[in-house]
Amino acid sequence: MKTYALIGTGGRAEFYYGAIARDFKDTCKLVAFCDSNQTRMDYSNTLLEEKYDHAVVNTYKAHEFEEMIAKEKPDVIVVTTMDRTHHTYIVKALHLGCDVVTEKPMTVDAEKCQEIIDAINETGREVKVTFNYRYAPHNTKIRELILDGAIGDVFSVNFEWALNTQHGADYFRRWHRDKRNSGGLLVHKSTHHFDLVNFWLGTSPEMVYAQGGLRYYGKENAEARGVTDFYQRSHGSEAAKDDPFAIQMADNPHLKAMYLDAEKEDGYQRDQSVFGDGINIEDTLGVMVTYKNKAILNYSLNAYLPWEGYIVSFNGSKGRIEVNVREQSYINSGGNKEDEGRLKERSIKVLPMFGKAYEVEVEEGKGGHGGGDPLLLQDLFGTPVEDRFNRAASHVDGARSILTGIAGNRSLQTGQAVRVDDLVRF
Template sequence: MEGVLEDRQLELNRRGALKGIAAGTATLVAPTAYARIAKPKRYAIVGAGHRSRMYQDAIWGAHKATSHLVAVCDKNPGRAAYVQRRAADAGAAPPRTFLHTDFDKMLAETSPDVVIVTTPCAHHSEYIVRALDAGRDVVTEKAMTTTAEETQQVLDAARRNNRHVRVTFNYRYGPIRTQIKELLMSGAIGDVLSVDFHWLLDTVHGADYFRRWHSRKEISGGLMVHKATHHFDLVNWWLSAMPVRVDATGKREFYTPGMARRLGLSGYHERCRTCTEKAACSFYLDLAANPSLKALYLENEHYDGYFRDQCVWRPEIDIEDTMNVIVGYDSGATLSYSLNACNAWEGYSVAFNGTRGRLEHSLIERSFVTGTAPPPDDVKNASIRLYSLREGSREIEPRLGDGSGHAGGDSVMLADLFGEHQLDPTLRAADERAGAASCLIGIAANRCFTTGKPVLIDELVTGLRRPDLAPMPTRADRVPMPPRPTAS
């Protein structure tokens, strides 16, 4: 099978790969890369919104020798034409453009090797399945799907076509997050018993989810699916474990008409551009003031009626802004997770409790409005601390990235996706099995919000197999006796 992940299936020689990691001094370096690219791969992108820009820029920039964008498909012809202009500006051949209704025509006439799906989340499964059935490899943005039914369709299509779907979990590739994985693999805290993970979105980035299509659960799956799929995947990958049981509660209390009135406004409005209280609202977004947002959305909204600057206080918003989740894993570990979209700072803290100690990691990010130019370095502050049972603690120097998005993960992931394949003992490349394991936690959480009852993952889909995951310490390993406590 020649698929996007074919080289990931090779047997990895991991001996010696983790030496020194427990001390926090080693850097996992992949063996010498080997190329299998005889000619540039042909790519087609479905969905021309801002999510596709990262892939466009990679194909026209750092990876132009191995990649060729031959087509773009979108329901908005203005946005598709904008991609053509961006290609010309980058010195690349403009891709052909197609309406979303001509997807099959695009495949037939441009013969892409790989289809990259960057539509709103609820439409992912349709194009993933159609591309697989047409014999194409598929790369999809997260979340892979938004419902259990869509997840089942993708799993079934991958199986009947004997192909894998690449899910672009760029958080795995952030050097500091890979460093956490290496520490856990090394046995620095033994086998993991529990995880405490708290993600905070501030009222710049967090509010932006409530302006866009993301504010409708039928399109995004809510923040439990669209956003938290990143975080659930990190935990699944960090633990090398599969989720079994989910319990959750969620609510929307900040982004409401009532909060607008508490902030001194008369209430909600349709959008920022026509708002009569824009001068009084610090959540006002001026699309015309940002060249990127203006070219991509404002100048093209007459094609499909999509407003990128919808009011964050609208009553029809049906996603939560405050969520808490408990997940049980097949390894025996448990996760306690929270996501808050109206916080005072942006970032996260995570702690792993193990049989030999505790590993803490926190990161504060620089916030920005999606679709605008991100800051040159999105990490403000990062820390790692390792605690050993009865032996004190020590700081470990965080391994920071190159300043590209998602704590340096974007450039590493794009090199893995479009460049030469390299051996990776941490197995960061994710396929449809990992994509399903992640989004199903969010899908289960959404069901918990409605029913008030816990959900078993195997009640949602059938045939979900365990993805390729790196070996970890287990409950069968011997645990050294900790030192006797010293007198206080």
């Protein structure tokens, strides 16, 4: 039986410790929580007891991370902290003899990515990165169609991702709004999308050029949005009561217990105004990527649209694939986790060069992300089965996905195209 300790008990943590406690208790054992905030750890232990019928586990403050490993001797560390600290705990865990499962993105910049790669090479330990979108049946089907030559060699991809005014706005309320914490949406969110392109095409990025900016959110755009009554955060604000972008944590027991009640320890405010000061990430992004197999990608991300999902088309030597997916909007820690990525509408259409177009049927599985989440969890905590599509993601996959976004961030700064191989050494 493998033992696990988890560091970072915020919004994404329950996805992992809940699965261990509920679905994999015969093969996995959770031994400890680690966090900078005791209130959140205590709440996670309450959920373990009341929701999963699991005994409470020992808790350690973040500065006691090495002590936790020495005392609990976990086989694997699950990292679900703020993005900018992922590398700290990954590298320490590897050198202390643990393997690692890390939430995406693996880290936020090239220097931290290099530290992780070097630690893996030095220790021989394993890092798994959790790309649940790979496991969604429709995304796996796209990989299958391309792998089986349905449209021949893929020469270009057009990929538009839409975040709506519920989900997209949420990145501008919380710690993600500071690029130092998250790498911006090109790293934190787009890592999913860039990984999908790597996965679908079976290749890796070579050259990246990006443009974008903060066009909708932020105080500099407030007047254009008709906002005149400013507030710093929603809780306790009269102005926020009529703001469709505000969330009321006091009205949501889960958000209240995890964040509002925990503020007394670290001052973190989960409900900041999306039209306030302090936002330095982009909400409108366009990226062009050239891949090592000579395919090109035109990618766009907008975080303020009236629908949630993506449109992607693949142009190949034997035809074209068109994909249209609408997803259920979701706020991290604010909604039903089973609704995360739940499909509202989906179509995959193949248009052969000299044949009749046809729709591809895909059976949706149970669970989040169209049934992808349970398959990911099985790979992480269960007994992996043979997988023709190699969906389990290693640190190399994790690096290749974020390096597209990291290169994009450098391109935004310099106005120049950036060569990915110049960023890190494997």
